[in-house]
Amino acid sequence: MDFEAKSYTRKPFEFTGKASEYFGIWIVNIILTILTLGIYSAWAKVRTNQYFYGNTQLDGSAFQYLATPMQILKSRIIAAILFTIYYGIANVYPIAGTGLLAIILLLVPAIVVLSMSFRMRNTAYRNVTFGFQRDFKRAYLIFAGPVVASIIIIALSVFAEIQSAEIQNPEAVEEGGSGQAPFAILAAMLLIFLAFPFWEFLQTQFIINNTKYGTSEFKFEATAGKFYKLYLSAFAIAIAVGALIAFAVGFFSSFDFSFDMHESAMMIPFIMAAGIFPLYLWMFTYIQTKKANLVYNHAALGTDSNNSAFESRLTVTYMFYLYITNTLAITLSLGLLIPWTMVRMARYRAQTITFLTQTDLDAYVADQKEQVSAMGEEFGDMFDIEVGI
Amino acid sequence: MHKVFFKIEGWLYDGASSKRYPISLNCSSDGVLSWDEPEARSYPIGLLSFSSRIGNTPRFIDFPDQYRFETSDNNAVDKLLNTCTQKGHVKPGLVDKWVHKIESSKRLIITSLGLVIITCWLSIQYGIPYFSKQLANALPVELATSIGSGTLDIMDESLMSPSQLPEARSQALQTIFQGLLPKDQDGIPLKLIFRKSEIVGANAFALPSGTIIFTDEMVELAENDDELKTIMLHEIGHVMHRHSLRHVIQQSGLALVVLLISGDVSGSSAIILAIPGLLLEASYSQAIEFEADTYALTNLTRHNISPKHFAAIMERLEKSHQRDTETGDPLDEENELSKVEFEDSERSFKDYFSSHPPTQARLERFKSL
Numbered sequence: 164m165d166f167e168a169k170s171y172t173r174k175p176f177e178f179t180g181k182a183s184e185y186f187g188i189w190i191v192n193i194i195l196t197i198l199t200l201g202i203y204s205a206w207a208k209v210r211t212n213q214y215f216y217g218n219t220q221l222d223g224s225a226f227q228y229l230a231t232p233m234q235i236l237k238s239r240i241i242a243a244i245l246f247t248i249y250y251g252i253a254n255v256y257p258i259a260g261t262g263l264l265a266i267i268l269l270l271v272p273a274i275v276v277l278s279m280s281f282r283m284r285n286t287a288y289r290n291v292t293f294g295f296q297r298d299f300k301r302a303y304l305i306f307a308g309p310v311v312a313s314i315i316i317i318a319l320s321v322f323a324e325i326q327s328a329e330i331q332n333p334e335a336v337e338e339g340g341s342g343q344a345p346f347a348i349l350a351a352m353l354l355i356f357l358a359f360p361f362w363e364f365l366q367t368q369f370i371i372n373n374t375k376y377g378t379s380e381f382k383f384e385a386t387a388g389k390f391y392k393l394y395l396s397a398f399a400i401a402i403a404v405g406a407l408i409a410f411a412v413g414f415f416s417s418f419d420f421s422f423d424m425h426e427s428a429m430m431i432p433f434i435m436a437a438g439i440f441p442l443y444l445w446m447f448t449y450i451q452t453k454k455a456n457l458v459y460n461h462a463a464l465g466t467d468s469n470n471s472a473f474e475s476r477l478t479v480t481y482m483f484y485l486y487i488t489n490t491l492a493i494t495l496s497l498g499l500l501i502p503w504t505m506v507r508m509a510r511y512r513a514q515t516i517t518f519l520t521q522t523d524l525d526a527y528v529a530d531q532k533e534q535v536s537a538m539g540e541e542f543g544d545m546f547d548i549e550v551g552i
Numbered sequence: 553m554h555k556v557f558f559k560i561e562g563w564l565y566d567g568a569s570s571k572r573y574p575i576s577l578n579c580s581s582d583g584v585l586s587w588d589e590p591e592a593r594s595y596p597i598g599l600l601s602f603s604s605r606i607g608n609t610p611r612f613i614d615f616p617d618q619y620r621f622e623t624s625d626n627n628a629v630d631k632l633l634n635t636c637t638q639k640g641h642v643k644p645g646l647v648d649k650w651v652h653k654i655e656s657s658k659r660l661i662i663t664s665l666g667l668v669i670i671t672c673w674l675s676i677q678y679g680i681p682y683f684s685k686q687l688a689n690a691l692p693v694e695l696a697t698s699i700g701s702g703t704l705d706i707m708d709e710s711l712m713s714p715s716q717l718p719e720a721r722s723q724a725l726q727t728i729f730q731g732l733l734p735k736d737q738d739g740i741p742l743k744l745i746f747r748k749s750e751i752v753g754a755n756a757f758a759l760p761s762g763t764i765i766f767t768d769e770m771v772e773l774a775e776n777d778d779e780l781k782t783i784m785l786h787e788i789g790h791v792m793h794r795h796s797l798r799h800v801i802q803q804s805g806l807a808l809v810v811l812l813i814s815g816d817v818s819g820s821s822a823i824i825l826a827i828p829g830l831l832l833e834a835s836y837s838q839a840i841e842f843e844a845d846t847y848a849l850t851n852l853t854r855h856n857i858s859p860k861h862f863a864a865i866m867e868r869l870e871k872s873h874q875r876d877t878e879t880g881d882p883l884d885e886e887n888e889l890s891k892v893e894f895e896d897s898e899r900s901f902k903d904y905f906s907s908h909p910p911t912q913a914r915l916e917r918f919k920s921l
């Protein structure tokens with residue numbers, strides 16, 4: 164976006180929630196959920212969302228979460244029953260469980276579309292609700308790649324398992340055809356790895372382009388190249404740091420001849436673990452943070468005459484600091500600091516996002532209101548399907 | 553005209569666009585709300601819907617004709633609702649009426665916190681083990697024996713090779729095993745098989761299907777058959793008490809408790825939630841071992857075998873695994889005995905050394921008799 168050419172007015176987002184205040188809501192949610200044997204969880208979800216939406220403000224007006232507890236409760240009960248059945252079957256008959264998993268994979272695109280639709284329909288700002296175009300066809304087209312790939316991998320691994328189970332004598336494996344299966348899996352994995360940034364670009368584009376605020380449409384203006392650049396730089400940094408760790412390991416093990424050999428050999432895995440775990444976490448943070456910035460910085464809202472954009476200024480170091488301290492806080496407090504971590508994360512997110520608009524925020528026209536079932540979202544939650552951007 | 557009781561400042565939205573109007577909402581004493589700008593409107597309070605109070609987040613009042621009013625003056629809205637409730641103009645729901653009062657009272661928050669801690673502790677300590685035991689015994693026996701039906705194949709493939717015990721020796725042990733079987737087998741086909749495994753070393757485990765595996769190394773470690781009998785009984789105990797099924801149910805129960813507490817946390821990582829699971833897993837395993845021990849103890853006396861044999865072979869086992877540990881993997885200082893890989897690949901069978909070394913307390917039970 165060329166921010167200089169057009170004159171944008173900067174409207175910062177703001178988060179006004181307080182950890183101490185949210186703690187009360189959170190703990191009451193838990194105890195009432197326990198006392199009502201889970202029924203209150205629907206109210207708990209609504210109150211939590213209302214708290215975080217209501218405290219997110221733009222230009223003095225708050226966001227609003229509109230879903231009702233009853234909607235959530237109904238879908239949650241059905242999703243819970245389905246999940247229990249699946250969990251039971253998967254535990255007792257692992258092979259049948261794998262088959263069910265394949266069926267669930269086939270439902271993923273529909274779940275993503277339905278839950279985005281539900282989420283957007285139940286988000287409002289200034290009495291204008293968001294919306295999501297339910298384009299199932301395109302969703303299936305985009306998700307077909309990874310779904311087909313996953314099914315192939317599952318099939319291959321099941322096939323390999325059956326093959327090697329048939330061969331009682333382990334020496335026969337070399338002659339048998341099962342030696343090819345791991346290779347096929349490896350090749351499929353490599354292909355997925357290479358196609359992943361492009362697929363993620365398509366997914367992000369799909370979600371943003373189908374999102375509406377009233378009748379105004381969001382547009383995603385980034386290219387797939389940006390996603391490749393992001394992963395490539397993360398990969399390059401990881402290799403550089405990994406080489407450094409390897410060097411340190413080599414350095415230590417060649418250095419202390421004076422020590423007992425036994426002891427110096429013992430050090431190596433510790434150095435590896437001490438270096439690799441933070442590296443992994445940092446990689447994760449790097450990708451998450453840069454991706455969030457990329458997505459927001461290339462999202463536009465509205466038409467050419469009234470175009471608005473976002474600016475996201477998350478930094479990797481601060482996000483890394485937040486992740487580490489949040490993890491420590493939750494672990495050391497046995498979960499009691501969860502509300503604090505949620506509030507500080509929301510505050511940082513809001514602080515770093517600015518809405519850039521050419522006019523005031525009065526001109527967005529509302530769309531027809533319609534009801535969307537919570538089923539997609541609750542089903543997705545149960546099966547831990549990540550939705551959104 | 554209605555007499556204006558008080559005013560609430562806020563934004564009015566007409567629902568057609570995102571345009572907002574700063575207005576004063578006039579509240580009359582007879583429960584009518586009205587405004588003059590941009591066009592004058594008035595509605596009786598009974599037709600409106602009020603958003604629930606959540607902390608100090610803005611309140612929303614929905615009017616007919618798509619109008620919505622947003623205000624951060626929570627106290628004024630509460631005052632209006634209280635007055636109109638007393639006069640009978642509105643009837644607030646249960647949640648709207650009470651939950652904010654609980655959420656904002658220090659005393660009730662602390663009470664809730666205490667209740668949550670007590671409930672979690674009780675359910676983890678007593679509730680989950682009790683209910684999973686009941687449920688495991690109530691479920692059909694076919695379910696209990698069908699868990700992880702492929703386990704033996706996986707183990708044969710990766711960890712074990714055919715037994716090299718002399719035929720006469722294994723026959724003799726089979727006869728001993730038959731003599732130890734309970735009268736009522738509950739429909740579970742109990743079976744003893746032998747395997748050689750240098751990776752596993754001296755060990756024995758029970759599969760949910762009723763198959764009990766002894767490694768050749770285990771048979772060789774025993775100084776007499778009575779020692780092997782004690783181990784056989786311990787393993788039969790695992791099968792008869794359906795420990796594998798109970799394990800699956802317990803893990804699901806734990807996951808449910810963790811889910812309840814963490815709720816809709818999306819920011820925290822899965823690792824955090826995995827830690828308590830691992831800790832509790834160890835504690836549950838100990839309880840399960842204790843029960844298998846009890847089964848062995850009860851039946852040992854019935855077969856006139858001294859319980860001291862169990863303590864003796866367990867101590868020897870511990871030493872043998874310690875030796876393995878020292879020569880094999882110097883890093884395993886935790887001395888978790890044979891913490892072998894197959895535990896990860898297959899969780900539905902009980903290996904009685906892995907997560908629970910023979911503690912002194914456990915052995916004392918057998919020595920003291």
